[in-house]
Amino acid sequence: MIPVCRIDQIEVEGGVAALVDGAAVAIFRTHDGNVFAMSNWDPFSQASVLARGIVGTRGGVPFVASPMHKQAFDLRTGQCLDDAAVRVMTYDVQVDDGLVLIGSPQETSQEI
Amino acid sequence: MNVRKKLVVVGHGMVGHRFVQAAIERGLTETHDVVVIGDEPRPAYDRVALTSFFEVGAKALSLLPGGRYDDPRVALRTGASVVAVSPRQRIITLNTGEDLHYDELVLATGAYPFVPPVPGKDLDNVFVYRTIEDLEAIRKAAKRAKSGAVVGGGLLGLEAANALSQLGLETHVVELAPRLMAVQVDAAGGLTLSRHVEQLGLTVHTGAMTEAILGTTKVTGMALKDRKPLDVDMVVFSAGIRPRDQLGGTADLALAERGGILVDEHCRTSDEHIFAIGECAAPAGVMYGLVAPGYAMAEVVVDALLGGAGTFEGADMSTKLKLLGVDVASFGDAHATTAGALELVYSDAVAGVYKKLVISEDGRQLLGGVLVGDASAYGVLRPMVASGIELPENPEDLILPAGRGLTDIGLPDEAQVCSCNDVTKADIIAAAAAGETTRAGSTCGSCKVQTKKIIEDYYASQGQDVDRSICEHFPLTRQELFDVVAVHGYTRFDQVVEGHGTGRGCDICKPAIASILASQLGGHVLDDSTRTLQDTNDAYLANIQRNGTYSVVPRIPGGEITPEKLIVIGEVARDFGLYTKITGGQRIDLFGARMEQLPMIWRRLVDAGFESGHAYGKSLRTVKSCVGSTWCRYGVQDSVQLAIDLELRYRGLRSPHKLKGGVSGCARECAEARGKDFGVIATEKGWNLYVGGNGGATPAHARLLAGDLDTETLVRYLDRFLMYYVRTADRLQRTAPWIDSLDGGLDRVREIVVDDALGLGSELEASMSRHVDGYFDEWKATIDDPEKLARFVSFVNAPGVPDPSISFREERGQIAPAVSLGESIPVGAP
Numbered sequence: 012m013i014p015v016c017r018i019d020q021i022e023v024e025g026g027v028a029a030l031v032d033g034a035a036v037a038i039f040r041t042h043d044g045n046v047f048a049m050s051n052w053d054p055f056s057q058a059s060v061l062a063r064g065i066v067g068t069r070g071g072v073p074f075v076a077s078p079m080h081k082q083a084f085d086l087r088t089g090q091c092l093d094d095a096a097v098r099v100m101t102y103d104v105q106v107d108d109g110l111v112l113i114g115s116p117q118e119t120s121q122e123i
Numbered sequence: 124m125n126v127r128k129k130l131v132v133v134g135h136g137m138v139g140h141r142f143v144q145a146a147i148e149r150g151l152t153e154t155h156d157v158v159v160i161g162d163e164p165r166p167a168y169d170r171v172a173l174t175s176f177f178e179v180g181a182k183a184l185s186l187l188p189g190g191r192y193d194d195p196r197v198a199l200r201t202g203a204s205v206v207a208v209s210p211r212q213r214i215i216t217l218n219t220g221e222d223l224h225y226d227e228l229v230l231a232t233g234a235y236p237f238v239p240p241v242p243g244k245d246l247d248n249v250f251v252y253r254t255i256e257d258l259e260a261i262r263k264a265a266k267r268a269k270s271g272a273v274v275g276g277g278l279l280g281l282e283a284a285n286a287l288s289q290l291g292l293e294t295h296v297v298e299l300a301p302r303l304m305a306v307q308v309d310a311a312g313g314l315t316l317s318r319h320v321e322q323l324g325l326t327v328h329t330g331a332m333t334e335a336i337l338g339t340t341k342v343t344g345m346a347l348k349d350r351k352p353l354d355v356d357m358v359v360f361s362a363g364i365r366p367r368d369q370l371g372g373t374a375d376l377a378l379a380e381r382g383g384i385l386v387d388e389h390c391r392t393s394d395e396h397i398f399a400i401g402e403c404a405a406p407a408g409v410m411y412g413l414v415a416p417g418y419a420m421a422e423v424v425v426d427a428l429l430g431g432a433g434t435f436e437g438a439d440m441s442t443k444l445k446l447l448g449v450d451v452a453s454f455g456d457a458h459a460t461t462a463g464a465l466e467l468v469y470s471d472a473v474a475g476v477y478k479k480l481v482i483s484e485d486g487r488q489l490l491g492g493v494l495v496g497d498a499s500a501y502g503v504l505r506p507m508v509a510s511g512i513e514l515p516e517n518p519e520d521l522i523l524p525a526g527r528g529l530t531d532i533g534l535p536d537e538a539q540v541c542s543c544n545d546v547t548k549a550d551i552i553a554a555a556a557a558g559e560t561t562r563a564g565s566t567c568g569s570c571k572v573q574t575k576k577i578i579e580d581y582y583a584s585q586g587q588d589v590d591r592s593i594c595e596h597f598p599l600t601r602q603e604l605f606d607v608v609a610v611h612g613y614t615r616f617d618q619v620v621e622g623h624g625t626g627r628g629c630d631i632c633k634p635a636i637a638s639i640l641a642s643q644l645g646g647h648v649l650d651d652s653t654r655t656l657q658d659t660n661d662a663y664l665a666n667i668q669r670n671g672t673y674s675v676v677p678r679i680p681g682g683e684i685t686p687e688k689l690i691v692i693g694e695v696a697r698d699f700g701l702y703t704k705i706t707g708g709q710r711i712d713l714f715g716a717r718m719e720q721l722p723m724i725w726r727r728l729v730d731a732g733f734e735s736g737h738a739y740g741k742s743l744r745t746v747k748s749c750v751g752s753t754w755c756r757y758g759v760q761d762s763v764q765l766a767i768d769l770e771l772r773y774r775g776l777r778s779p780h781k782l783k784g785g786v787s788g789c790a791r792e793c794a795e796a797r798g799k800d801f802g803v804i805a806t807e808k809g810w811n812l813y814v815g816g817n818g819g820a821t822p823a824h825a826r827l828l829a830g831d832l833d834t835e836t837l838v839r840y841l842d843r844f845l846m847y848y849v850r851t852a853d854r855l856q857r858t859a860p861w862i863d864s865l866d867g868g869l870d871r872v873r874e875i876v877v878d879d880a881l882g883l884g885s886e887l888e889a890s891m892s893r894h895v896d897g898y899f900d901e902w903k904a905t906i907d908d909p910e911k912l913a914r915f916v917s918f919v920n921a922p923g924v925p926d927p928s929i930s931f932r933e934e935r936g937q938i939a940p941a942v943s944l945g946e947s948i949p950v951g952a953p
């Protein structure tokens with residue numbers, strides 16, 4: 012896993028983008044202290060922007076709204092909440108001693 | 124065995140269509156096959172809303188968008204006309220020569236516009252105003268015409284005249300009677316109406332008789348008796364309608380003395396198998412030129428064919444004019460013809476308001492009335508007439524401007540709220556209770572406000588919240604959130620969501636609360652406590668573009684700029700390789716800045732004396748100006764100075780939606796001020812203040828709030844107006860829909876802003892001056908703050924690396940986003 016930043020560099024209910032093996036990864040921190048990582052690429056607008064979206068909850072699901080056209084993505088799975096056919100790749104993420112570490116992409120769906 | 128019967132309907136207009144709908148809904152097609160024959164090239168459409176054809180097109184007006192009924196037992200033939208009816212054989216003959224048998228026949232052939240036999244009436248560019256084809260022809264001719272006249276100053280004539288004027292023609296209204304809308308409105312009301320119509324830019328000629336239309340092939344003018352001829356190049360006749368009762372003639376049916384097919388209370392003609400409904404029918408000898416009575420007749424005939432005993436008992440002739448910007452309504456016994464009737468009149472010539480109530484001799488009942496200039500009370504008054512509800516003790520309260528909230532006067536359940544579709548208050552409540560809707564509001568729309576209010580009150584009475592909540596996290600409207608924040612003195616989103624909401628918010632409530640906190644507290648939008656609440660654009664103080672880059676818009680107050688500053692903008696654009704464009708808001712937009720470039724770009728701009736233009740915020744954008752009296756030979760006031768002053772005063776004000784202003788130096792209005800949320804137009808004596816204009820998807824013209832103001836008063840009214848809007852509007856509601864949403868509309872705004880009826884004035888002014896005193900430039904504050912700057916990087920772990928997914932191509936000598944290659948691009952790698 013690759014360290015990318017300190018946890019306090021990510022605002023609560025905010026996101027940052029990091030460059031991991033040439034790929035842009037969006038890392039989010041939620042109010043309850045969880046950290047999530049997914050591809051920064053918004054499949055709808057075809058732009059690398061997801062880290063700049065607003066983070067919140069929809070019916071209990073933590074999500075980020077694309078800053079471009081507001082489609083919502085489940086932070087845990089990358090599943091788009093407005094279009095069942097769309098999912099963004101997620102990444103393994105860990106916080107160790109205040110450092111955020113990004114692992115490999117999760118190509119398949121993960122249990123939640 | 125049951126033999127199916129054949130029901131033929133002639134005419135597929137509004138009433139014919141309603142008849143078929145009711146026949147299907149009420150099961151008449153179980154026993155009857157229905158054939159409908161209409162001679163227009165298309166299925167029925169909403170003729171009442173015909174004028175909106177220019178804006179929305181034919182499709183949106185269709186009452187049968189699919190072109191056919193769902194019920195297979197109904198066949199519709201358009202573009203075919205019936206030329207004769209032979210009641211003895213029960214056969215109708217089509218223009219194609221084809222004969223059709225019927226068991227029952229319903230005539231719904233409507234009416235045609237009456238064109239008086241004046242010389243020249245057959246020239247090119249003479250039109251009537253009845254069908255979509257008429258409007259298409261008018262629009263086409265208007266493209267090559269400069270001015271036009273409408274003959275007839277009635278309800279329809281005014282609608283047609285307004286349409287001509289919207290098509291860009293200099294427009295005259297020629298009316299034989301001594302006043303406009305003579306049928307509906309009395310003399311004093313007509314005078315007030317004329318003034319309003321003239322304010323729309325139309326020229327009104329009352330008591331004027333059209334002698335001839337001039338021209339050899341095409342219209343070149345119009346001759347009026349005892350007056351100067353009018354120099355017009357098109358003419359629209361709107362001098363009344365006549366029933367299309369010719370088929371009645373071919374069938375030897377009894378006709379009414381003044382035209383129309385005579386029918387009894389079941390709408391049956393003198394032949395027992397033939398019915399007539401809508402404008403071609405004359406129940407008890409009277410023809411009704413409105414859609415509501417036609418709909419009622421349609422129901423009566425369906426009822427009769429089902430063996431019921433429903434009757435048509437005459438109808439309410441109330442009307443509300445649908446003209447933009449002129450409120451006119453008349454209802455019940457508007458001319459006080461009832462014996463002993465009393466009149467209560469309120470008139471304010473300055474404000475252009477005239478209201479009259481006609482009251483029964485004993486003062487107990489409302490019989491009718493006329494409203495000009497402010498018809499907001501129509502929704503309550505008309506049902507009061509229809510239901511006979513007892514008048515309150517001081518009936519004048521109903522029409523006085525500062526009277527109590529009209530909607531507080533309870534209507535009885537049986538009060539008819541929607542006259543077009545005969546829907547009562549009880550019907551609306553029953554539908555709301557069953558989770559259904561009624562047809563109320565779907566025809567002329569004049570009962571919409573009242574209907575909405577009844578539904579909301581019903582839900583409220585059930586202890587249910589009307590779902591006006593902003594999103595799933597808060598059961599509150601934006602206005603309620605505003606108050607909650609103010610009352611509790613909240614400063615953070617957490618406090619608001621923990622105290623009044625659920626979950627952790629979303630992209631709807633967070634920016635709304637950020638805006639509310641900003642309006643109440645000032646502060647920087649990128650402060651720790653509000654940073655993560657901001658909408659995309661506010662979050663980086665720039666507008667995001669399709670490829671993830673940003674645009675930069677420095678403020679150029681009033682559109683005035685020195686050559687030095689222009690050069691700086693040019694240099695910055697050149698040095699950072701940005702695409703430059705003049706915006707529609709009289710300033711310059713620089714596109715294609717990468718996020719990490721924004722601080723450097725702004726450093727340069729701030730050093731040269733620029734500040735944020737807030738193109739990204741729901742806040743003041745620009746105050747557009749014209750050049751004004753300094754240079755322009757027509758200017759009467761210094762519009763540039765005022766535009767700059769207003770832009771600097773209200774810059775940075777966070778609001779429910781974006782805000783735009785404009786100032787023109789004279790009535791020629793080169794700044795398009797009436798297309799802005801607030802528009803100021805110079806007069807010889809000062810300034811006229813208009814509010815509630817916008818462009819965008821639903822354009823609206825700003826309307827006059829107050830006239831001939833000195834600058835100080837103008838600013839005071841504007842402070843109040845804007846703060847009142849900031850406090851009470853819904854999220855993403857521009858000023859025009861906000862004004863419409865207030866009980867009393869613009870008059871209500873005037874009461875609060877100009878008359879200070881609620882005594883809110885000084886409080887609103889004080890909060891505006893807090894805003895003005897607390898203003899600072901967001902961009903300057905950002906580039907001076909390392910903590911805020913730290914966020915302006917593409918990658919947290921590689922601050923120097925630009926986002927590799929962004930690339931540009933060249934177009935017309937400048938950069939443009941490179942076409943995206945689609946999903947096949949590996950994430951992040953170009």
Ligand code: SRM
Pocket residue numbers: 666667668674675676704705706707708709710711712738744745781783798799816817818819820821857
């Ligand atoms: C740049 C500009 C077009 C241009 O090249 O001329 C523009 C660009 C945008 N307009 Fe506009 N509008 C621009 C003038 C206008 C005008 C003309 C005017 O102001 O006189 C109008 C109609 C007038 C009005 O607003 O009443 C206009 C009506 C809209 C609307 C519709 C608003 C409405 O009430 O329906 C939107 C959408 C919205 O705000 O929700 C919009 C939204 C936008 C946004 C912000 C969309 C977005 O979120 O990306 C565009 C991005 C601006 C950027 O990246 O800098 N823009 N937009 C103009 C910037 C003016 C300025 O200097 O600030």
Ligand SMILES: Cc1cc2nc3c(=O)[nH]c(=O)nc-3n(C[C@H](O)[C@H](O)[C@H](O)COP(=O)(O)OP(=O)(O)OC[C@H]3O[C@@H](n4cnc5c(N)ncnc54)[C@H](O)[C@@H]3O)c2cc1C
Pocket residue numbers: 133134135136137138139140160161162163170171172173174203204205206231232233234252253254279282367370400401402403411412413414415417445567
């Ligand atoms: C611009 C405008 C604005 C209006 N605004 C209002 C308003 O605000 N409120 C209001 O209540 N009313 C309003 N009206 C009036 C309203 O539109 C009419 O009352 C209503 O359309 C009458 O319906 P109808 O079906 O009787 O007639 P129509 O809608 O005219 O339908 C009759 C149809 O029958 C067809 N037809 C006639 N003869 C034959 C034949 N021999 N064979 C086959 N087809 C035939 C006609 O072509 C037409 O399509 C307005 C009308 C206009 C033109």
Ligand code: SF4
Pocket residue numbers: none
């Ligand atoms: S009109 Fe549409 S595309 Fe053009 S600038 Fe405005 S929002 Fe963008």
Ligand code: FES
Pocket residue numbers: 540541542543544563564565566567568569570571
């Ligand atoms: S009164 Fe016309 S739609 Fe209700």
